[in-house]
Amino acid sequence: MSSQSLTAIALARSIRLGERTASECVKQALQAIDRGNSQLGAFLSVFHEAAAAEAAALDSLPLSSRDKLPLCGVPVAVKDMFCTIGQPTTCGSRMMEHFVPTYEARVVARLRDAGAVVVGKTNLDEFGMGSTGEFSAFSPIQNPWRTGYSPGGSSGGSAAAVAAGWVPAAIGTDTGGSVRQPAAWCGICGLKPTYGSVSRFGMVAFASSLDQAGVFARTARDVELIWLAIAGPDPSDMTSRSGPQVVQAIPPNKKLRIGVAPQIWAGKIAADVERELQQALIAWRQLGHDVIEIAFPHERFAVAAYYVVASCEAASNLARYDGVRFTPRWGNAGDQAETLSAMYSATRGAGFGPEVRRRVLLGTYCLRQGYAEQYYQQACRARRAISADYRQAFEKVDVIVGPTSPTTAVELGAQRDPVEVYLADAFTVSANLAGVPALSIPVGFSADGMPVGAQLIGPPWSEHRLCTLADDYQQLTDFHWRRPPV
């Protein structure tokens, strides 16, 4: 069986047992990327030599040492928002085109400590801002299920790489749905973990109170394994925290209470998405879980609150890109500017793409003197209210299930109203505002053959519960194993 047909768990086990080598698995992944990347545009850089060397080093370890590596020899792709020492980290932006970090993101270091081999960095919407992959400064990303369609965003390259079968797992970032929505559109699993469970050290900041590293894989069990490998407190990230060190196993056949809030999505999602979501709920009912309706009174404020908080934080975080610390620098006469302020404006005007500048300007608008109460403070109040909604809901249910995205993948290049694009994030942003974990899993296909995702949301540190409920479903279905035509 080809290594590309295996889960990360099975692949690591077979390498630990000496049934196959890390070198052959990494070579197969690199060959698949080389064959398909010109079509999909999923990778911005591929680490041929470094990955081969890391794999060879793993193969030279004695079997007893490999036993300690849960991801031994597993090829993994990482979104180009994570610093990789000595390797380019572009954030999908002209502003960072030549940035080569001198330090490693904690997520990348922990992947390597667990035995994973990073094979390359994936394409994305610039600085994580966008939901179609079209805002990469370098190339749009294609959906492996149908070229000409978006893989979702902003972690679209990571999702496309896993969906295409090139790697069994990939890392993304999720500020408002940037792991879950591309997972749904590409027919794979995507986890946004509990805020603070994974260190943000070395993950380029977009909106610091919302950003969290996330995981893509085909199966929920793979997602959980990789989350456990990258999670844990880190002195370099003061918002990282320790959670349950040992995952409490959920007893077999334990019946969970699944909350649904159909008033949130009624009339707002495509008929195909509604149909497949209802089918998934029927499957969970048949497994013995209860499905209970819950209220979510402040959900209608979520998208506006999110775009105020995220844009304000982006305006602040992206102030550092000014032509002083990072190359390139632009001026109004070649690469020379007459004054410092002219150089700042010219560099930021030339370096930032359309969505980044739109959000920085929006954040600047909301933070103007005399307007903070109207926008930022009010958005923070909405955030508190939404968190309270979640706390109250989780007194009644164990997990909340709903759609991940209102639609399946959209066509690339279509002109869209910015507010309509932002409203498409309606089902994902609230988990970021409340800091709770959420997992998107494939639950079917539209009539025209595009994947549909459903989202499972739980209270803080319930990743194991979410993955167990998803695994129950994946034992009954094969949507996660279906392969796109690419």
Place this chain on the structure above:
Amino acid sequence: MSSLEPELVERLSKLAAIELGVNPASEDREQLFRDIPRIVEFLSILGELPSVHLSTELQAVDIGALRPDVMNTSQSPSDALANAPLVAEGCFVVPPMIDS
């Protein structure tokens, strides 16, 4: 609130230090003049949120106390300068700070 004048968008671009019209790949002024007011109008829904008894504390997740304020090793000066476009004698080099 919904009637944003183009002059305001120009002023925002100055506040944010983003010169408009220098990146041909980015939207032009007219697109921004259309988009920003449209988004701002949408954000006005936040005015309907009852503000009484709701904290404005940013973090929805309790993240505990800040770390102790102690010195430790961080980036070396050479690492901090490694990606700068222009350096000299261990410093960033920039154009004049004061307009002539």
